Amino acid sequence: MATSSSTSQSSATARLFTAARLIDLVRAQPGITRAAAAQELGISSGAATDLLARLRVAELLDESPAPAQGRGRPTTVLHAHARGPLVIVAELLATGWRVACVGLDGEPQIEAQSPRLRQRPVRVLDDMAVAISEIHAREGRRVRAVSVSVAGTISDDRLVQFSPKGWLDVDLSRLTAQLPDDVHLPVVLGNDATLAGLAEARTGVARDGGTVLHLIVAVGVGGALIVDGVPATGEHGGAGEYGHIPFGDPARxxxxxxxxxWGLTVDGLALAELCGDPAPRNPITYAHKLIAKTAPTLREQAAFDSVAASLGRGVAALVNLHDPALVTLGGLAIPLRARSSESFDAAYQNGLMAYRRPSPTPVLDGIHGDDGPLRGAAIRGIDHITTAEALAEWV
Ligand SMILES: [Zn+2]
Structure with missing residues (x-):
């Protein structure tokens, strides 16, 4: 028999689960009205009013009058509370870094950034750690987690490989080392391609896509398989290294x-080699310049064709493997396909199993561009602080 204290505890837990679902709904559908939210959650309008009142007191959600529409009863639109919980988002790019702050509305505000990277990884991480500690000093208890995106291979809390600088095995816990000793913020780490895929699947072109494969070309290829809005990150966070599948030359x-x-055959380094140019210091800039040429030489067009074909062949293999509803592209994959769409399409079709060819899985350009990883890290961080358990701690 349940005691009265365990009964009230379980009803409090049930309320937190409903609160977490409501917060998810406000994130997924910005500007949703209280009436529409009540309907989606399957609760009465009285229960929604009561829940909203509690969430307002808890400084999680707030509401403002909805613009009048026709003759219906006036309602309100729901949004994040102005004093609600925050996530600090840190992004280590191939060419610099950014630190941002994001609330439950999911719109990251950049607070500090550098357009270049120092030589030594500890210096870079220390600069980012200062920016993180400054936000924490200002916002205090509102900061609930740090969510990190890195343009490299991750295993647990270590950056195993960061190709742009040749860094190996960097301890990322340094990012929070400048916070006060009694502050222990959860840190969520993610690979940039995984997080860009998460952003496309949750708020981008693949919204509501079910199983979605995202592929991004930068220096090499990265990607993520997102199933029902959650990325498959593997046992140690290292999943999604699509560029290191042996679809390339086995002798290299x-x-x-x-x-x-595979990654060796589809990026700016591959283009430079095919064009007979020396290896560029910044393969991404090199590729963008080549792609922007209005009249490429025959050799340059042949390089585009080769790269696009390798991309199309690999996408086909991954469609055969994962059976996604959609494939989304990011980074250089978008203009590289556009530069040689016939080569891409032919290689994609030829690589698909015959039964898939009559209606091949659509391959769409992502919409978040260079902000994908930052937005994905924001989404992941907010996911982390809006579970029923995390809300219980906040309340
Ligand atoms: Zn490799």
Whole structure:
């Protein structure tokens, strides 16, 4: 028999679950009205009013009058509370870093950034740690987590490989080392491609996509498989290294140590080699410049064709493997496909199993562009602080 204290505890828990669902709804549908939210959650309008009142006192959600529409009863639109919980988002890019702050509305505000990276990883992480500690000093208890995106390979809390600078095995816990000793914020780490995929699947072109594969070309290829809005990150956070699948030349060794990596055949370094140019210092800038040429030479067009075909072939293989509802592209994959869409389409079709060819899985350009990883890290961080357990702690 349940005691009265365990009964009230379980009803409090049930309320927190409903609160978490309501917060999810406000995130997924900005500007949703109280009436529409009550309907989606399957609760009465009285229960919604009561829940909203509690969430307003808890400084989680707030409401303002909705613009009048026709003759219906006036309602309100729901939004994040102005004093609600925050996530600090830190992004380590191939060419610099950014630190931002984001509330439950999911719109990251950049607070500090650098357009270049110092040589030593500890210096870079220390600069980012200062920016993180400054936001924490200002916002205090409102900050509930730090969510990090890195343009490299992650395993647990370590950056195993950061190709743009040749860094190996960097301890990322340094990012929170400048916070006061009694502050222990949860840190969520993610690979940039995984987080860009998460952003496309939750707020981008693949919204409501079910199973979605996102592929991004930068230096090499990265990607993520997102199932019902959650990325498959693997046992140690290292999943999604699509560029290191041996779809390339088996005789060639990749900087990762493996032979035959696909990533070696589809990025700016591959283009430079095919064009007979020396290896560019910044393969992304090199690729953008080449792509922007109005009249490429025959050799340059042949390089585009080769890269686009390799991309299309790999996408086909991954569609055969994962059976996604959609494939989304990011980074250089978008203009590279556009530069040679016939080569891409032919290779994609030829690589698909015959039964898939009559209605091939759509391959769409992502919409978040360079902000994808930052937005994905924001989404992941807010997911982390809006579980029923995390809300219980906040309340
Ligand atoms: Zn590799």
């Amino acid at each position: 060794q990749c900087p990762c140590g493996a032979y035959g990596c």
